[in-house]
Each structure stands twice: as C-alpha cells, then as structure tokens.
Amino acid sequence: MTKMEVKQKVEKLLTANSLCPEGREAVQAYLEAYGTADEKGKVEALLKELEEDITSIDDLIAFAGSEHGRQIFGEEKAAAILKAAKEAKEKGEETCICEACQIAKLILANKTALLS
Known part of the structure; x- marks a missing residue:
C-alpha cells in the first residue's frame, strides 16, 4: 500500500465504533500532524497505540x-x-x-x- 492508501485507512479508523478513546486521540493527532515536521513522531505514537490496543x-x-x-x-x-x-x-x-x-x-x- 502507498502512504496515502494507509492514511485513508487511518482516516477510516476514526469511524470505527470500537476504537478506544486513546486510539482516537492518536489517530487525530497523526492526521493533524500529517505533512508537518511533527508527522513522524505522531506516526510512531499512533503505531505504538495500535500495537497496544489490537486484540x-x-x-x-x-x-x-x-x-x-x-x-x-x-x-x-x-x-x-x-x-x-x-x-x-x-x-x-x-x-x-x-x-x-x-x-x-x-x-x-x-x-x-x-x-x-
């Protein structure tokens, strides 16, 4: 998948009712930082959160x-x-x-x- 395709999956994650509040915060922070100098740190935080949350x-x-x-x-x-x-x-x-x-x-x- 391309970066844009994965970003679209991240955006779709926001619509999932089963997403926990911490996951929602990490997704929103990444999307807000997309294309900025803060993006890499927010991606790493998002990935860490998803790894912790996945069941x-x-x-x-x-x-x-x-x-x-x-x-x-x-x-x-x-x-x-x-x-x-x-x-x-x-x-x-x-x-x-x-x-x-x-x-x-x-x-x-x-x-x-x-x-x-």
Missing part, C-alpha cells in the same frame, strides 16, 4: 464468553460475537474481528509506508 481472536472469544462481556454487549450480542469469533478463528483469523482491530491490523501490516 487477539482468543481474547475476544474469552471476553465475549465472559460475564463481563455479556454485561457490556448484552446476552444476544455477546452470543453472536462469540459465535462469529469462533468461526473466524476456525478460518485462521488471529485478530479480533471488530472493525477497529481489523483496520489497525491492516495499518500495522503497512507501517513502513507511514514511516516513509
């Missing part, structure tokens, strides 16, 4: 199947997430299937483009 499929399965997960998502949604996560894992997925984690995975896989 494994096993952690999603554990959370969706937990009492806390059922409290957060509700019984039906937690069951649906758990089923979808198990199916994704069976197909080889290693990362949480939420939109934020999937976009973050793509960004991290193309981080050299952002750092160029």
